Amino acid sequence: MIPVDEVLQKTYCEIDLDKAKRDAFVYAIKNHYWYQMYIDDLPIWGIVGEADENGEDHYLWTYKKLEIGFNGNRIVDVNLTSEGKVRLVPNTKIAMSYSVKWKKSDVKFEDRFDKYLDPSFFQHRIHWFSIFNSFMMVIFLVGLVSMILMRTLRKDYARYSKEEEMDDMDRDLGDEYGWKQVHGDVFRPSSHPLIFSSLIGSGCQIFSVSLIVIIVAMVENLYTERGSMLSTAIFVYAATSPVNGYFGGSLYAKQGGRRWIKQMFIGAFMIPAMVCGTAFFINFIAIYYHASRAIPFGTMVAVCCICFFVILPLNLVGTILGRNLSGQPNFPCRVNAVPRPIPEKKWFMEPAVIVCLGGILPFGSIFIEMYFIFTSFWAYKIYYVYGFMMLVLVILCIVTVCVTIVCTYFLLNAEDYRCFLSAASTAVYVYMYSFYYYFFKTKMYGLFQTSFYFGYMAVFSTALGIMCGAVGYMGTSAFVRKIYTNVKID
Helix, strand or coil, rough: CCCCCCEEEEEEEEEEEHHHHHHHHHHHHHHHCEEEEEEEEEEEEEEEEEECCCCEEEEEEEEEEEEEECCCEEEEEEEEEEEEEEECCCEEEEEEEEEEEHHHCCHHHHCCCHCCCCCHHHHHHHHHHHHHHHHHHHHHHHHHHHHHHHHHHHHHHHHHHHHHCCCHHHHHCCCCCHHCCCCCCCCCCCHHHHHHHHHHHHHHHHHHHHHHHHHHHHHHHHHHHHCHHHHHHHHHHHHHHHHHHHHHHHHHHCCCCCCHHHHHHHHHHHHHHHHHHHHHHHHHHHHHHCCCCCCCHHHHHHHHHEEEEEHHHHHHHHHHHHHHHHHHCCCCCCCCCCCCCCCCCHHHHHHHHHHHHHHHHHHHHHHHHHHHHHHHHCCCCCCHHHHHHHHHHHHHHHHHHHHHHHHHHHHCCCCCCCCCCCHHHHHHHHHHHHHHHHHHHHCCCCCHHHHHHHHHHHHHHHHHHHHHHHHHHHHHHHHHHHHHHCCCCC
């Protein structure tokens, strides 16, 4: 049983209120500052103080009454009441006090977080409608892509079969066009195979981490323990490093890459370097402002050790397996020695335009869920509807694959074989949406809050773009192999 000795009102510190401290408190009260504390991982919130009706005098809450509920030997409920309103007067002393009252509660330990959940917000009809809308978009898009591509490809195959029956003179005089004409270049290695293969490997790993963490969160209710989501993500990311090495290493080998050790290092440290670099930069700002968000030096060292002694060796294992098991270039078409010149085309068929347009539909399928995720992360609501998140992830992947296949077909039909990742532009739209959310949905300001928000949103958007790019590439690669396998190439 938990000891239930009550603590009567007791002073825990005294504040010498000079002019600088008074101005700081007045600033916090005017801007409605509030604070957050944890007791046994249960959050409690309180406001700093309040002003009178005229806004001339400002008062500080000095007495914190804690009421803690327990069931057996476990804490199941915490409530905070602020009292003791004291007027802020320079050159005075203010005593800060607290009291603790224990009470028995019938709340079960596994249900103690239920009062913090907000079903009216997360299970609002708009949330359900957005999921239904995205699901209908998937059905429509898959049906449309299947119908258009099947009919179009059937016509293409019929036209190419007819051309094969012509003699050489008729074929030379004929008007040849379409995706068959670039069969000797479509499987050409990318202009930067080392970076490209590292991005694909990292994207596959991010997808694996997202899928596994969401499943674990659905099963284990990770929101009930502070920091458990981040710890789980770090552990899963380290454990799935062979996925990165396998897909990145095999793709690099297929494209004829020789510097596989360099590719392995870039693939292993691309995401950790981006995340750690951003976190360390923000950490210096946090230390300057003496913020509680500052990451301890020991944590930085631990993360670096994980990168060098866990992620790198596992990535090496995946790279070796990928190069040996699926590293042979088994393309259905022979790659020409001389690249084919790319003909001129309409402005809307340029790769840059298609890349910009390719991210609109994937972003449209997730932007409502982005609002709920942003609100839970930046407005301190507890996100618990991970079933919705799983559905959105599946919908995002399907829409991304469909859109990327269509974009790739349009480019190949225009006889443009250059590699691109149109799905990755989803990240640009997500980051643009984060600007809207910052200016219209939050009240953040100042260097620290601005750098904290946009720094981590840049990391999130970049990781999402890499994942979407990899998913789009994998789906499109299977599509391209399929259509070139089924057509006769001389």
